[in-house]
Amino acid sequence: MEAFTTHTGRAVPLRRSDVDTDQIIPSDWLKRIERTGFGAGLFSAWRADEAFVLNNPVYSGATILLAGPDFGTGSSREHAVWALQDYGFRAVISARFADIFRGNALGNGLLPVQLPAPTVEALQTAVEGDPNVEITVDLVAREVRGAGVTASFELDDFTRWRLMEGLDDVGLTLRHAERIAVFEGTRPAWSPTAS
Amino acid sequence: MGRTLAEKVWDAHVVRRAEGEPDLLYIDLHLVHEVTSPQAFEALRLAGRPVRRPDLTLATEDHNVPTSDTLLPIADPVSAAQVEALRKNCAEFDIRLFPMNDPGQGIVHVVGPQLGLSQPGMTIVCGDSHTSTHGAFGALAFGIGTSQVEHVLATQTLPQRRPKTMAVTVEGDLPPGVTAKDLILAIIARIGTGGGAGHVIEYRGAAVRGLSMEGRMTVCNMSIEAGARAGMVAPDETTFAYLAGRERVATGAAWDEAVAYWRTLASDPDAEFDREVVIDAASLTPYVTWGTNPGQAAPLGSRVPSPQDYDSPAVSASVERALSYMGLTAGTPLSEVAVDTVFIGSCTNGRLSDLRAAAEVLRGRRVAQGVRVLVVPGSMRVKAEAEAEGLDEVFEEAGAQWRSAGCSMCLGMNPDTLRPGERSASTSNRNFEGRQGPGGRTHLVSPAVAAATAVTGRLTAPADL
Numbered sequence A: 001m002e003a004f005t006t007h008t009g010r011a012v013p014l015r016r017s018d019v020d021t022d023q024i025i026p027s028d029w030l031k032r033i034e035r036t037g038f039g040a041g042l043f044s045a046w047r048a049d050e051a052f053v054l055n056n057p058v059y060s061g062a063t064i065l066l067a068g069p070d071f072g073t074g075s076s077r078e079h080a081v082w083a084l085q086d087y088g089f090r091a092v093i094s095a096r097f098a099d100i101f102r103g104n105a106l107g108n109g110l111l112p113v114q115l116p117a118p119t120v121e122a123l124q125t126a127v128e129g130d131p132n133v134e135i136t137v138d139l140v141a142r143e144v145r146g147a148g149v150t151a152s153f154e155l156d157d158f159t160r161w162r163l164m165e166g167l168d169d170v171g172l173t174l175r176h177a178e179r180i181a182v183f184e185g186t187r188p189a190w191s192p193t194a195s
Numbered sequence B: 001m002g003r004t005l006a007e008k009v010w011d012a013h014v015v016r017r018a019e020g021e022p023d024l025l026y027i028d029l030h031l032v033h034e035v036t037s038p039q040a041f042e043a044l045r046l047a048g049r050p051v052r053r054p055d056l057t058l059a060t061e062d063h064n065v066p067t068s069d070t071l072l073p074i075a076d077p078v079s080a081a082q083v084e085a086l087r088k089n090c091a092e093f094d095i096r097l098f099p100m101n102d103p104g105q106g107i108v109h110v111v112g113p114q115l116g117l118s119q120p121g122m123t124i125v126c127g128d129s130h131t132s133t134h135g136a137f138g139a140l141a142f143g144i145g146t147s148q149v150e151h152v153l154a155t156q157t158l159p160q161r162r163p164k165t166m167a168v169t170v171e172g173d174l175p176p177g178v179t180a181k182d183l184i185l186a187i188i189a190r191i192g193t194g195g196g197a198g199h200v201i202e203y204r205g206a207a208v209r210g211l212s213m214e215g216r217m218t219v220c221n222m223s224i225e226a227g228a229r230a231g232m233v234a235p236d237e238t239t240f241a242y243l244a245g246r247e248r249v250a251t252g253a254a255w256d257e258a259v260a261y262w263r264t265l266a267s268d269p270d271a272e273f274d275r276e277v278v279i280d281a282a283s284l285t286p287y288v289t290w291g292t293n294p295g296q297a298a299p300l301g302s303r304v305p306s307p308q309d310y311d312s313p314a315v316s317a318s319v320e321r322a323l324s325y326m327g328l329t330a331g332t333p334l335s336e337v338a339v340d341t342v343f344i345g346s347c348t349n350g351r352l353s354d355l356r357a358a359a360e361v362l363r364g365r366r367v368a369q370g371v372r373v374l375v376v377p378g379s380m381r382v383k384a385e386a387e388a389e390g391l392d393e394v395f396e397e398a399g400a401q402w403r404s405a406g407c408s409m410c411l412g413m414n415p416d417t418l419r420p421g422e423r424s425a426s427t428s429n430r431n432f433e434g435r436q437g438p439g440g441r442t443h444l445v446s447p448a449v450a451a452a453t454a455v456t457g458r459l460t461a462p463a464d465l
Helices: A027-031 A079-087 A099-108 A117-129 A157-165 A169-174 A177-184 B005-011 B038-047 B077-093 B108-115 B129-137 B146-155 B180-191 B213-226 B237-243 B252-262 B313-326 B352-362 B380-388 B391-398 B447-456
Strands: A006-014 A064-067 A091-094 A111-114 A134-138 A143-146 A149-152 B014-016 B023-026 B029-032 B057-060 B096-098 B123-126 B140-143 B157-160 B164-171 B199-204 B230-232 B275-280 B287-289 B297-299 B341-344 B372-375 B423-426 B441-444
Touching: A006 A117, A027 A079, A027 B077, A064 A117, A079 A099, A091 A117, A099 A111, A099 B146, A117 A143, A117 A149, A169 B146, A169 B157, A177 B014, A177 B023, B005 B140, B005 B199, B005 B230, B029 B108, B029 B146, B038 B077, B038 B146, B057 B108, B077 B096, B108 B123, B108 B129, B108 B213, B108 B380, B123 B129, B129 B140, B129 B213, B129 B230, B140 B230, B146 B157, B164 B180, B180 B213, B180 B275, B180 B287, B180 B297, B199 B213, B213 B230, B213 B237, B213 B352, B237 B252, B341 B352, B341 B447, B352 B380, B352 B391, B352 B447, B372 B391, B380 B391, B423 B447
Parallel strands: A006 A064, A064 A091, A091 A111, B029 B057, B029 B123, B057 B096, B123 B140, B164 B199, B164 B275, B199 B230, B341 B372, B341 B423, B423 B441
Antiparallel strands: A006 A134, A134 A143, A143 A149, B014 B023, B023 B157, B287 B297, B287 B441
C-alpha cells in the first residue's frame, strides 16, 4: 500500500447524497479478476451524461473528491475504492461515509476524510468558483486546508500511523500468529466446520 | 453493567486487545463467492501464504451464474473466467465449493443457514454486504472488502473497531398481510440509509419474536441498507428448532452444551444501547420503495411523494432526482404504477417460505398480459423443496418462469437484467439506479406483493386482488 502523509491537489465537487457503490463502479465491472484498470468504469453510467461533473474539463486532473453525505453506501465491493484510485483520486471528503466503504478505503490508502456538512459544502462552493484552487489533505496534522478553509478531522492514531507507514494489515496481524493459535485452542469442540 | 448480545459475541472473539488499536477478532466462518475473492487469492499466492483454516471457509458460485440453460457453458466469457478462477482457487487452497448444478449450490447467504453452519454466537464474514443475513441466528455477521477477505483467508481474524449498539424494538404483532419485508422497509424508511452507520442493530420486541427464522433473515439481511454494520436477533426456541438436525449442527451432549451457551447470549436486562428506536407493528401496512435508495419507501396505499414535502433542500433535490430517474410523477397513487417485470428471489426473499407466500397468491391466477415474471430460488435445495411441494407447477401454470438458483436479477451480473426504462417489482434489496440493468427502475416489495403485482401488472397488495 502506498503511504499517505500529506497530499495537495485540485478537487472536484460531487453534489449528490447517498452515492452507492453500484454508481461508483457498476456490477458489470465486477466480473474482472484483476485489481487494476477500474478507472475507466468509475461512475460509468453517470459519465454517459455530458453534463456530469467529472466530464467537465475544468476538473480534469483533480485528485480530491468532494462528495455529498453518505458516500459509498450499499455493496461491499472494494472495486469502488480501486476505481477511485485508478482514476487518480487520493482522498474523498464527505460528511459521512458508509462503514464498509470507509474500511476498504483505509485498507488501500485512499483517505476518507469526514468533515461537517457545511464545511464540505463550503469547499464545494469554493471549487465551483475557482476550479484551480488547491486543497491540502494533511494526515500528519489531521487537517484540511485551502480555499479559505482550515478544518481538522478525526482519525485514530493507530490507523493514521498505519497509513503514514503504508503498512498492510495482514503483515501486522501475522506478528500475532501465536496468539491466534492459543485462541483457537479455546474454541468449543461443537463449533461447526464447513468441510 | 450488563452487556448486549452484540457485545457478548464480540467479547468472546477477541484474540488480542491493545490500547489504541482495533480489537483482533477471531472469525468462525468465512463464506466466499466468485466476485469478491479472485484478487484476495491472487494476493495470497504472491505472498506465498496458505489459507489458515480451509475447514472454516466455504465457497459457492452465485453472483454470475445463469439461472436457465445451466448445463451449458456460461456464455459470457468474463463471467465464465471468474467462475473458473474460483474453482481453481478452491482446488489449490483446499476449500469446499458448491459449483453450479451441485445440489448444495445457491446464494451464499442461503447456503450457510440451510446447512446449519450459521449458528448463534458466531462471527461470520463474507465479501458481500448482505452477510448481515446470518445475524438472524444471533451471530455477529458482516460484509467485508476484498483486502479483508485476503486477511481472513491468511489469518482467520480481522482487526475491527468496536461498533456502537442500537436497539430497534418492534412492539405488538404484525397485522395480517404484513411481512418481514414490509417491516424492514418501514424501519429503513424511518431511520434512513445512514441511520445505522457505525452501529450493530439488535431487532427486539414481540413482532420480531413472532417471526420465523426465514423472516428474521429477511429483516437482518437489509440492515446494511440502513447503513448498519450488522443486524442481530437473540437466539430463542425458534432458532434452536430451525437448527436441530441440520447437517453441520452438533448432536447429543454437544448439542445440549451448545444450546446452554446460546441461551446466555441474549442482551442482559440492564444492558444499555447507544441508540434505541421503537416501532409500532400494528401501524404497519405493505411497503414499497418509490425512489433510488431503500430508504425511499412508503406504504403501498399512499402516493408518490413530492420534492416539496421535504424541508431540507438537499433531501428535496435527492427526491427530485429519484423521481426523474424512476419516471414517476409526485402525487400518483403507488397502486397505479405499472411494471414490466416481477422478480421473486435473492438472499432477501429467495427462501422456501418466500416462494410459498408468492405461490399462495398466484395459485389459480394468471400473470397479467405482457408482464415477465422470474421466480429464482435462493438455492438448489430450496428449488428441490419447492418442487416437492409442487410450487414450480403453480408458478408455471400462472405464467411465471421457474429458474435455477443464483443472485440473478437482484444485481444483474448474469443474463437476467432489466432493459433501459423497464420497471420491476422486485423482492430483492436494492433499488439503486441501474441495479437490475442500466436504466432499469426497481420497486422493492415483499414476495406476496410481488405475486399480486404480477397478476394485475401494477403495484398491488394481495388483499386488493
